[in-house]
Amino acid sequence: MLRPLSDDLFVLDVPFRIGGMELGGRMTVVRLPDGGLWLHSPVKLDAAARSAVDALGPVRFLVAPNVMHHVSLGDWAAAYPSAKVLAPAGLRKKRPDLRIDVDLSDTLDVGQSPTVELLLTHGIPKLEEFVFLHRPSRTLLLTDLAFNIHDSPSWVTRTYLKLCGxxxxxxPTWLLKSMVKDRASLRAWRDRVLTWDFDRVVPCHGQVLESGGREALRDAFAWL
Structure with missing residues (x-):
């Protein structure tokens, strides 16, 4: 169920369909130095997923990386009541039913540092997405800012993404670009992220990019 990318970084890939498009979904699991687990964008909770996660260690953090990726968060929060739930501030208004323990911010440190660094993607307020750097494995975690889909059985998916380039x-997709309200702020975000030391990129939708991540990110946001 969980695929290792490094000694302390794992991914769980699941099917995901929206608006007639097959995009696939992904949860990323970071094992922290104390053995606890940090879960990025939790996917559907079922017995197999729970068993795979429990085999790695105790769940300490559940992270909603933007205001869109929250559908399964409540189930995980209920299953792991001692885990801290981290989410963008905007998610409190969108999902008042969810338990959210800590609002994400650029200065947040609730036990992940120096393992994980985070940064709000400024300029796209409707998305309120945070990106994360897993320092030990030099891995950047993206959610909806950019996809990396190289093949799909869905002609709708292929057609839409080809039209988006x-x-x-x-x-990024056309939808993401349409949500940008401040290009200068987004450009500053891009330039800041490009100072980070990463090579691998793990998006929530599409293939894991094992190397060349900084160059690929620079190319992906060259339109700014």
Whole structure:
């Protein structure tokens, strides 16, 4: 169920369909130095997923990386009541039913550092997405900012992404670009992230990019 990318970084890939498009979904699990687990974008909780996660260690953090990726968060929060739930501030208004323990911020440190660094993607307020750097494995975690879909059985998916110029490469979609309200702020975010030391990129939708991640991210946001 869980695929290792490094000694302390694992992914769980699941099917995900929206608006007639097959995008696939992914949860990323970081094992912290104390053995606790940090879960990015939790996917559907079932017995197999829970068993795989429990085999790695105790769940300490559940992270909603933006205001869109929250559908399964409540189930995980209920299953792991001692885990801290981290989410963008905007999710409190969108999902008042959810238990949210800590609002994500650029200065947040609730036990992950120096393992995980985070940064709000400024300029896209409707998304309120945070990106994360797993320092030990030099891995950047993205959610909806860019997909990396190289093949799909869905002609709808292939057609849409080709029209976006986002098929077969790491790239944002037309929808993401339409949500940008401040290009200068987003450009500053891009430049800041490009100072981070990463090579691998793990998006929530599409293939894991094992190397060349900094160059791919630079190319993906060159339109700014």
């Amino acid at each position: 986002a098929y077969g490469r790491l790239a």
